[in-house]
Amino acid sequence: MSVAASVFRCVSLAVAGLVVLAASALAQSDPLPSWNDTAPKKAIVAFVERVTTQNTADFVPESERIAVFDNDGTLWVEQPMYTQLAFALDRVKLMARQHPEWKDQQPFKAALDGDMKALAAAGQKGLAELIMTTHAGMTVEQFQKIVTNWLATARDPRFKRPYTDLVYQPMLELLAYLRANGFKTFIVSGGGVEFLRPWTEQVYGVPPEQVIGSSIKTKFSMRDGVPILLRLPDVNFVDDKAGKPVGINEAIGRRPIAAFGNSDGDLQMLEWTTLGASGPRFGMLVHHTDAEREYAYDRQTEFGRLDQALEIAPDNGWTVVDMKADWKTIFPWE
Amino acid sequence: MSVAASVFRCVSLAVAGLVVLAASALAQSDPLPSWNDTAPKKAIVAFVERVTTQNTADFVPESERIAVFDNDGTLWVEQPMYTQLAFALDRVKLMARQHPEWKDQQPFKAALDGDMKALAAAGQKGLAELIMTTHAGMTVEQFQKIVTNWLATARDPRFKRPYTDLVYQPMLELLAYLRANGFKTFIVSGGGVEFLRPWTEQVYGVPPEQVIGSSIKTKFSMRDGVPILLRLPDVNFVDDKAGKPVGINEAIGRRPIAAFGNSDGDLQMLEWTTLGASGPRFGMLVHHTDAEREYAYDRQTEFGRLDQALEIAPDNGWTVVDMKADWKTIFPWE
Numbered sequence: 001m002s003v004a005a006s007v008f009r010c011v012s013l014a015v016a017g018l019v020v021l022a023a024s025a026l027a028q029s030d031p032l033p034s035w036n037d038t039a040p041k042k043a044i045v046a047f048v049e050r051v052t053t054q055n056t057a058d059f060v061p062e063s064e065r066i067a068v069f070d071n072d073g074t075l076w077v078e079q080p081m082y083t084q085l086a087f088a089l090d091r092v093k094l095m096a097r098q099h100p101e102w103k104d105q106q107p108f109k110a111a112l113d114g115d116m117k118a119l120a121a122a123g124q125k126g127l128a129e130l131i132m133t134t135h136a137g138m139t140v141e142q143f144q145k146i147v148t149n150w151l152a153t154a155r156d157p158r159f160k161r162p163y164t165d166l167v168y169q170p171m172l173e174l175l176a177y178l179r180a181n182g183f184k185t186f187i188v189s190g191g192g193v194e195f196l197r198p199w200t201e202q203v204y205g206v207p208p209e210q211v212i213g214s215s216i217k218t219k220f221s222m223r224d225g226v227p228i229l230l231r232l233p234d235v236n237f238v239d240d241k242a243g244k245p246v247g248i249n250e251a252i253g254r255r256p257i258a259a260f261g262n263s264d265g266d267l268q269m270l271e272w273t274t275l276g277a278s279g280p281r282f283g284m285l286v287h288h289t290d291a292e293r294e295y296a297y298d299r300q301t302e303f304g305r306l307d308q309a310l311e312i313a314p315d316n317g318w319t320v321v322d323m324k325a326d327w328k329t330i331f332p333w334e
Numbered sequence: 335m336s337v338a339a340s341v342f343r344c345v346s347l348a349v350a351g352l353v354v355l356a357a358s359a360l361a362q363s364d365p366l367p368s369w370n371d372t373a374p375k376k377a378i379v380a381f382v383e384r385v386t387t388q389n390t391a392d393f394v395p396e397s398e399r400i401a402v403f404d405n406d407g408t409l410w411v412e413q414p415m416y417t418q419l420a421f422a423l424d425r426v427k428l429m430a431r432q433h434p435e436w437k438d439q440q441p442f443k444a445a446l447d448g449d450m451k452a453l454a455a456a457g458q459k460g461l462a463e464l465i466m467t468t469h470a471g472m473t474v475e476q477f478q479k480i481v482t483n484w485l486a487t488a489r490d491p492r493f494k495r496p497y498t499d500l501v502y503q504p505m506l507e508l509l510a511y512l513r514a515n516g517f518k519t520f521i522v523s524g525g526g527v528e529f530l531r532p533w534t535e536q537v538y539g540v541p542p543e544q545v546i547g548s549s550i551k552t553k554f555s556m557r558d559g560v561p562i563l564l565r566l567p568d569v570n571f572v573d574d575k576a577g578k579p580v581g582i583n584e585a586i587g588r589r590p591i592a593a594f595g596n597s598d599g600d601l602q603m604l605e606w607t608t609l610g611a612s613g614p615r616f617g618m619l620v621h622h623t624d625a626e627r628e629y630a631y632d633r634q635t636e637f638g639r640l641d642q643a644l645e646i647a648p649d650n651g652w653t654v655v656d657m658k659a660d661w662k663t664i665f666p667w668e
């Protein structure tokens with residue numbers, strides 16, 4: 001390249017750069033456009049500015065900017081039932097062709113009839129049986145394909161959309177805002193880790209290695225010279241309630257400085273993140289208050305029950321998001 | 335800034351850029367200076383160039399460039415015994431003040447006497463008892479401090495240096511080279527994950543969340559309003575042999591494209607990484623052949639036994655490093 005060409009290219013780049021800068025300045029002026037200008041948004045922005053301002057006592061190095069997010073009810077819709085349960089029920093229907101005995105056998109009969117009352121009556125044991133039957137017996141790669149194929153065709157009963165459309169736009173902005181400020185964002189879900197990993201990178205920008213969840217055991221073996229990991233019908237780890245700090249410690253090995261949840265299942269994760277540790281900490285609960293645009297529930301619900309965590313939130317300095325009041329937009333497609 | 339100033343700044347930047355490029359080209363001309371110009375180095379560089387060259391069939395996107403490294407004997411010295419065992423023996427000596435009964439009780443007596451024969455006779459059960467006694471009963475944060483303090487003062491018996499000095503310079507260069515080419519580097523160790531995490535970031539540039547290892551169970555609770563994770567004397571996961579692919583799948587959720595080990599404990603990790611998967615794959619074994627500068631061992635050793643993996647390496651296309659012939663330098667301080 002001649003010097004003249006080089007200079008021309010430079011000037012062009014400078015102009016292009018100014019345009020980018022201007023756009024980015026505009027974007028930076030409101031990194032959370034779907035949030036109303038209420039207390040939660042202000043608290044989030046203040047926290048991020050606090051930990052990213054160099055040469056202050058509260059500055060946190062990038063390697064320690066770990067933020068953890070619950071999934072069901074925090075990043076996407078968990079009503080009328082956890083999406084993974086909808087997946088399991090659909091799997092039962094599909095597998096029933098090979099299991100004629102299921103039409104007289106609980107909890108399968110309840111699953112086939114869509115009888116949620118009978119399903120609830122089958123309790124934790126019945127649910128575990130459903131999960132094991134529908135989630136085990138194949139390789140991890142086969143299961144990934146099963147999940148991906150199901151998500152491509154399944155539709156939510158109320159919004160008639162793919163489940164991966166039912167993610168909260170304000171939370172997508174929050175994930176991106178934290179990452180733009182040097183945070184590493186993790187999902188810490190009570191749901192199955194292998195149910196989440198096939199799609200979290202595309203939908204949330206969270207790669208599989210930053211997804212922590214419940215799991216069943218797997219077993220390595222060589223089959224005809226090819227290595228496989230077979231999914232076994234045994235619980236390996238339950239990443240819920242007091243299991244969440246355990247799962248975080250196992251997978252990350254350091255304490256997060258920010259945690260985002262929506263139910264009592266996230267209580268211990270918020271405690272572990274925010275209490276008794278040095279330096280600035282941030283805890284947030286999403287409170288489902290908008291029956292019109294999404295759902296309104298807390299103490300009386302089966303999925304995502306929020307009771308004790310809401311009770312102790314003020315004492316612990318946790319921010320509570322009132323979805324109706326604090327979120328301008330709920331879904332990306334609105 | 336005026337246009338003239340802008341152009342001047344641009345030209346300056348272009349010149350500065352050229353200097354940086356030249357320096358980087360020089361650096362790139364030998365990213366692995368401690369490696370002799372023999373087959374392993376050529377194989378590594380060819381693999382990295384193959385997966386990073388855009389618009390080719392073998393190009394691998396950055397998010398899938400996962401490389402896994404064993405630790406003991408692959409990244410640092412594992413003779414005359416695993417460093418974590420030296421740590422456990424020192425802990426026994428320290429704790430013996432509170433346990434006068436240990437001087438007549440195996441495996442503690444063997445540990446106190448430094449009687450490796452009696453210790454070996456205590457078998458896996460004895461070893462597990464030693465590990466549980468010395469590694470459990472404190473919070474995860476207390477254990478981190480114990481490890482950090484021990485490493486600061488303990489010295490290797492042969493080289494009289496801190497254990498964290500006994501890392502292989504060629505492997506440090508390899509870790510950095512892979513990261514410079516968009517790889518995410520993970521440690522996958524049979525050793526305890528909490529024994530590794532306090533120092534891997536500083537020594538290897540591998541953050542705690544990219545360390546996978548064996549673990550004991552932990553339990554979350556609130557103690558006087560402060561959350562703690564207590565380490566329990568129960569095995570949680572053994573990240574060795576067929577456990578390594580399981581651990582990799584649990585923590586990362588996708589298959590690595592490159593794996594580096596040195597013993598039969600790494601065999602299944604290398605199989606899982608390199609066999610029966612699409613796209614370019616790389617497997618490497620470090621063969622300890624240099625008794626003078628380090629140690630020479632394979633089939634007959636207690637720690638880091640290399641037998642079957644060495645046998646099947648050629649058929650599987652795995653690269654075998656002959657430390658004596660292929661490494662110019664062994665340690666960073668040489």
